[in-house]
Amino acid sequence: MSYKSDIEIAREANKKPIQEIGDKLGIPSEHLLPYGHDKAKVSQDFINSVQGNDNGKLILVTAINPTPAGEGKTTTTVGLGDGLNRIGKKAAICIREASLGPCFGMKGGAAGGGYAQVVPMEEMNLHFTGDFHAITTAHNLLSAMIDNHIYWGNELAIDERRVVWRRVLDMNDRALRDTVTSLGGVANGFPRQTGFDITVASEVMAILCLATDLDDLQRRLGDIIVAYTRKKEPITCRDIQADGAMTVLLKDAMQPNLVQTLENNPAFVHGGPFANIAHGCNSVMATTTALKIADYVVTEAGFGADLGAEKFMNIKCRKAGLAPSVVVVVATVRAMKMNGGVAKADLGEENVDAVKKGCPNLGRHIENVKSFGVPVVVAINHFVTDTDAEVQAVKDYVAEQGSEAILCQHWAKGSEGTEELATRVAEIAEGDWANFAPLYADDMPLLEKVETIAKRIYRADEVLADQKIRNQLKEWEEAGYGNLPVCMAKTQYSFTTDPTRRGAPTGHSVPVREVRLSAGAGFVVVICGEIMTMPGLPSKPAAEAIKLNADGDIEGLF
Structure with a gap:
């Protein structure tokens, strides 16, 4: 039996004008800033006007560690949102924007799949509303202004060896991980070693996703530490006087994007930090706005629950004052x-x-998700090759863990395939059974926070951090940053730092290679094992199969 591809299904979507989608959430058309007919940004004035509303129920969708078999977390997020609307609930979806890096690398699209998709699929996976380009440009404006400041006399006495602000590009390009800039003589400045990260790892991305308004955005941008003097005194973006211009570049990007599912239900798609090298959640602006105008908000956190869900709870919820009512763990x-x-x-x-x-x-x-005090439901994302006995084995196992597993067929049937899951999730959310709390307190020392995550979430025996890293963390604590949460940069494929170790290993160690202070975003990035903040393309990139056909339609996105 042959099935239509995701892009074929998306192309056949019966999309409604974006104003009709806004109507479902009570957003007047004058507060929608349209990008074409099927996507729009929501105005800041409207967002301000709903702040007095009560919050709806927040539902987090996460997953097991990803495998080459595919789990379908975004697909389930979309399917559950459609399912809640199907059973008469006023629900909205909040997901991240797609990065061009994995789109042309090995992951393909990031808008769901089958009959549980967000559309317009092609635009969402490519340039969309230009948010990522704005973030890339704002980030690199700061880079240019740092080097320019040094070139024109270095009034701030920046130690050129201690410039910590790298450049970014929204593409997987391993050749740019370590570079030397300003070669070619006096006119080009002072040569120094630096490198590129992918845009979704940028602190500007994290800041945009955690900021609550434009004033908060500019304050956070100003707080970014970009370099140090020879006396190891920090130099900030505010010292470079780049925060104002960066805010101008990000003004429109700060406004959440509204689109729709295949079933014409509202979806906010905004922000896109990776979960393995950044904090893995869509923007606080989108989530908090959705909570003010919908009764149920279904959002996702990237990769497995050891990364995305942990950061959702310990970083996003802590910073934004959010608390999920129920968590759905996707498995196949x-x-x-x-x-x-x-x-x-x-x-x-x-x-x-x-x-x-x-x-x-x-x-x-x-077990890990429950440790945050939140009830868990497992969604078994159905594949046609699954047998009844195999599905029952998963259900029986989950029952032994004190939770329940529900078979979901949203990929093939849309909302019809998630009615049971939606009904159960709504019952749990309305029951107010959650007693959410982050895993660690703000005042816990930074290294202890790392050890808490490594031992309680990854089930490691120890954290391996050399004296240089320990001293760096202590220096940051003495400088007043000890109350920040930690953002673990680790492989998504395993609880360990070895991507080949599947299952639920214990007795392993977590080596910390590097730590970076994101003072504007408000967390410390802890880089573990061999994880890279600039990914590379695989031996056969997805880009090789992406093209325009004779009709001018895009092929190869999936």
Whole structure:
């Protein structure tokens, strides 16, 4: 049996004018700033006008550790939002924008799949409303102004060896990880070693996603530490006088983007920090706005719950004063089999024993999420090759963990396939069973915060950090940054820092390679193992298959 591709389904969507989607949430058309007919930004004036409203219920969708078999977290987020609307709830979806890097690399699109998608799919996966370009430009304006300041006399006495602000590009390009700038003589400035990160790892991205308004945005941008003097005194973006111009570049990007699902339900798509190297959540502006105008808001956190959900709870919820009512953990029978040792080529064959053997990865995530005081439901994202016995094995295992698993067929059936999940999630949310609390207190020392996550979430025995890193963390504590949360940069494929270790390993160590202070965003980035803040392209990039066909339609996005 052949199935339509995601892009074919998206192209056949019966989209409604974006003003009709805004009507569903009570957004007047004059407060929608349209980008074409099917997407718009929501005005700051409207956002200000709803701040007195009560909050709806916040539902987080997360997942097991990703496998090559695919889990379908965004697809489930969209399917659940559609399902809640189907059963008569006023629900909105909040997801992240797609980065061009993985789109042309190996991940493909990031708008859901099958009959649980957000549209317009092509625009969302490419330039969309230009937010990422604005972030890239604002970030690199600061880079240019730092080098320019040094070139024109260095009034701030910046130590050129201690410029910590790198450049960014929204593309996977390993050749730019480590670079030397300003070669070519006196006219080009002073040569120094630096490098590029991908835009979604930029502190400007994190700031845009955590800021509550334009004033907060400019304050946070001003707080960015870009360099140090020879006396190790910090130099900020405000000292360089770049914060005002950066705010101007980001003025429109700060406003949440409104689009729609295939079933014409509202979806906010705004911000896009990666979850393995950044904090992995859509913007606070989008989430808090949605909560003021919808009764249920379904949002996602990137990759497995050990990364995205942990950062959602410990960083986003802590900073924005949010608390989820229920968490949905997405799993697939196929992924359970891969965790149980089955090769990707053999996933189509029934193997109940392998399913059972792979379930501890799911169990670990359930246990971890519950440790935040939030009830958990497992969504089994259905594939046509799943057998009844395999699905039942997952349900039985989850029941043993004190939760419940519900089979979801949204990929093939849209909201019809998530009615049961939506009904149960709404019951739990309305029951107010959650007693949410972050994993650690603000005043815990920074290294202890890292150790708390490593031991309680990753189940590591120890954190390996050399004296230089320990001293750096102590210096930041003495400088007044000890109350910040930590943002772990770690492989998404495993609880460990080894991407090949599946399942639920224990007895491992977490090596910390580097720490970076994001004073504007308000967290400390802890880089573990071999994780890169500038990814590379795979041996056969997805870009090789992306093209325009004879009709002028895009092919190859999936």
